[in-house]
Amino acid sequence: MAEPDDNPPMQGFNAALGIQLLKVEAGEVSAQLEVGPHHHQPWGIVHGGVYCSIIETVCSVGAQVTLTPGSGFIVGVDNHTSFLKATRSGTLRTVARPLAVGGRTQLWEANIENEQGELVATGRVRLMVVPAGKTLAGEPAGVK
Amino acid sequence: MAEPDDNPPMQGFNAALGIQLLKVEAGEVSAQLEVGPHHHQPWGIVHGGVYCSIIETVCSVGAQVTLTPGSGFIVGVDNHTSFLKATRSGTLRTVARPLAVGGRTQLWEANIENEQGELVATGRVRLMVVPAGKTLAGEPAGVK
Amino acid sequence: MAEPDDNPPMQGFNAALGIQLLKVEAGEVSAQLEVGPHHHQPWGIVHGGVYCSIIETVCSVGAQVTLTPGSGFIVGVDNHTSFLKATRSGTLRTVARPLAVGGRTQLWEANIENEQGELVATGRVRLMVVPAGKTLAGEPAGVK
Amino acid sequence: MAEPDDNPPMQGFNAALGIQLLKVEAGEVSAQLEVGPHHHQPWGIVHGGVYCSIIETVCSVGAQVTLTPGSGFIVGVDNHTSFLKATRSGTLRTVARPLAVGGRTQLWEANIENEQGELVATGRVRLMVVPAGKTLAGEPAGVK
Numbered sequence: 001m002a003e004p005d006d007n008p009p010m011q012g013f014n015a016a017l018g019i020q021l022l023k024v025e026a027g028e029v030s031a032q033l034e035v036g037p038h039h040h041q042p043w044g045i046v047h048g049g050v051y052c053s054i055i056e057t058v059c060s061v062g063a064q065v066t067l068t069p070g071s072g073f074i075v076g077v078d079n080h081t082s083f084l085k086a087t088r089s090g091t092l093r094t095v096a097r098p099l100a101v102g103g104r105t106q107l108w109e110a111n112i113e114n115e116q117g118e119l120v121a122t123g124r125v126r127l128m129v130v131p132a133g134k135t136l137a138g139e140p141a142g143v144k
Numbered sequence: 145m146a147e148p149d150d151n152p153p154m155q156g157f158n159a160a161l162g163i164q165l166l167k168v169e170a171g172e173v174s175a176q177l178e179v180g181p182h183h184h185q186p187w188g189i190v191h192g193g194v195y196c197s198i199i200e201t202v203c204s205v206g207a208q209v210t211l212t213p214g215s216g217f218i219v220g221v222d223n224h225t226s227f228l229k230a231t232r233s234g235t236l237r238t239v240a241r242p243l244a245v246g247g248r249t250q251l252w253e254a255n256i257e258n259e260q261g262e263l264v265a266t267g268r269v270r271l272m273v274v275p276a277g278k279t280l281a282g283e284p285a286g287v288k
Numbered sequence: 289m290a291e292p293d294d295n296p297p298m299q300g301f302n303a304a305l306g307i308q309l310l311k312v313e314a315g316e317v318s319a320q321l322e323v324g325p326h327h328h329q330p331w332g333i334v335h336g337g338v339y340c341s342i343i344e345t346v347c348s349v350g351a352q353v354t355l356t357p358g359s360g361f362i363v364g365v366d367n368h369t370s371f372l373k374a375t376r377s378g379t380l381r382t383v384a385r386p387l388a389v390g391g392r393t394q395l396w397e398a399n400i401e402n403e404q405g406e407l408v409a410t411g412r413v414r415l416m417v418v419p420a421g422k423t424l425a426g427e428p429a430g431v432k
Numbered sequence: 433m434a435e436p437d438d439n440p441p442m443q444g445f446n447a448a449l450g451i452q453l454l455k456v457e458a459g460e461v462s463a464q465l466e467v468g469p470h471h472h473q474p475w476g477i478v479h480g481g482v483y484c485s486i487i488e489t490v491c492s493v494g495a496q497v498t499l500t501p502g503s504g505f506i507v508g509v510d511n512h513t514s515f516l517k518a519t520r521s522g523t524l525r526t527v528a529r530p531l532a533v534g535g536r537t538q539l540w541e542a543n544i545e546n547e548q549g550e551l552v553a554t555g556r557v558r559l560m561v562v563p564a565g566k567t568l569a570g571e572p573a574g575v576k
Contacts, residue, residue, distance in 0.1 A: 011186065012184035012186070013182060013193065016183075041158070047201075048197075049161070049200040049201065052192075052196035053191065053196065078227070078395075079225050080222070080225075081222070081223050081224075082221065082531070082539055082558070084532040085532075088283075100516040104392065105365060105416055107366075107516065119532075124556075139232075221537060222510060222539075224368050224412075228388040243372060244407075251509075263388075268412075270509065300469055300474070300479065327444070328443075331505070335445035336484075336488040336492070336508045337482075337488040341481025365514065368511070369512075370509065371509055374569035376570075425518035426520075429475060
């Protein structure tokens, strides 16, 4: 199994979730997450929001690094995630790739597999390019 | 602003997120979440996965309590959430109601507002009824 | 029941479908469609694509007339439609309103009801603003 | 290019659209459609509802033939289609395959390409299994 590479440590919600980025390149991002009790919904299986969140992260990171440098920053606008197989434990592996890359919008897809290589969730994220220099929620956009 | 009622404390991922249920009734569920740095993505705004997760929780809880008691349990199968307004802080309020309630499937919608009453995210969750007695991820279904 | 107003007759796919626009204003569009055998799938109920198509039309028309005149033209990028109640005949009425209107993207929602006022389908369309002067599929954009 | 096989001629909305099924097997369905002016929206490009409709048809047909014979019939409940590239003319080819096949629900994905092999639209359809013997819109279910 691949080891997390030397990508910067995750912060904020990504740190709380425990997502580890494995690969970050234009056109492909992969990540892993070790399932624990803090990912469960009341039936003791992984909460659907965990899958949505992983997918949101990898697609957003992927769209940002795929964007022409300096042209702006990426914000997700729609996340559509489907849950295929209930999971209680183990390591989840996710790979994200773009379906369409344009100057104003990108569409990315991510697939999450369990340790047996079974597809447990899959989703698509629509992302918009916000041109450089625009503000975001009242502040200059950028890493905080 | 309404205070959280005496619903049972959230556990697992719901506790990690900090969701507080305000109202749980057949046909309507509401909840609130106080935004903190652990909800942020790298630009310092609420991570899209947080909105998806809140929506997944309130729609699932709502579908479960709307189901005829004893007839089975609810699992979400698709979550489609749209992000309308970037948010940095404050209390988010969510209300969920059903669009369709059947014996095999339900469709719920949830809307998340900021403290100014602006819609910041909205989503729909498709849920399936798993008949009583069926297993879930290899174990009898039920609260763990 | 409202009568179709004096909006221009529908052409192309909208004419083939038989959609009649009832109201076209910034912030609200309504339409009707008389169900016939040419809308059926093999079980003799309205084909899901008919609902998607109605929703695509009313949301796109609505987003276009809501856009600041001269600022560009609208193209839909994602359509997410849910089917709630099987229908065999009668007149379907649809109302569309925006959930978010921005300079680069809009999100619209449309609800389709049968003659009994029951919700039979509901959907959301994500739309992008293409700035004036850009080409579309190799030609200057505009009504053909 | 493959020729339409000897599948039964399409009726109702499928005939109106002009969809030709090329292959119908458990686990894979393909189809083609020759674009004409009756598929256009006002800008002279293929209407988004046409893509949704093709995807609805191939996924529904696929789910039905993948279902254990005699166990029931398939109805679509959600269709989520993304539009990637505007198209004016030519033959569109579509292939659909399942992402998940269960006894109560299936999830299918379909991709539509133009004559250059470019992906122009892609979508996913959530389908439910209605057990044999149940009625549909007030009538026994089955081909009409």
